[in-house]
Amino acid sequence: GAVVSQHPSWVICKSGTSVKIECRSLDFQATTMFWYRQFPKQSLMLMATSNEGSKATYEQGVEKDKFLINHASLTLSTLTVTSAHPEDSSFYICSGRSSYEQYFGPGTRLTVT
């Protein structure tokens, strides 16, 4: 149980375009989901906390207008990278919270050319 999926698993987009990443909790309801960013050979950096039906809470230094997060249901949160640039290329991981634990998705590799 407690499976989280992400779609797509990898995406390549051109600079200036927007890309949406979906995070779904498949077998549990996640009132809270988290979005992380991971650079190569580095740890996970929390970008934002997403609560169903309310605005996301962004960590300091994360541009909320660039990284749009929507948590429309108890099983789906989306991250939209707007006007992507090469420096946005990274590995994005989401997690869903259930009973003090976080269950992580497999990640999405974003490459901006």
Add this chain to the structure above:
Amino acid sequence: AQSVTQPDIHITVSEGASLELRCNYSYGATPYLFWYVQSPGQGLQLLLKYFSGDTLVQGIKGFEAEFKRSQSSFNLRKPSVHWSDAAEYFCAVGSFGNEKLTFGTGTRLTIIP
């Protein structure tokens, strides 16, 4: 603020040898402690967790960890490693009422024949 230190960036052990990965945390309240494993290009898998009770916790894949409050440590151990254990290992700390996890910088484990 909570923090996690994993002092070993990279560890190499021989297959069949024992393993200990170090984790030290800093947190004012009673911590919730986690160890996650990440294979290349993948999300995070929970190995084990400590919330309360017995300070020696057993996890999946033959791993265990011991919570030592006096040393602010939560070291991960395995008596005999397998080649499939090669991965990146992350220690994380959270707490009751604080949904966020703080991750250490990770320890990369290499297994040699």
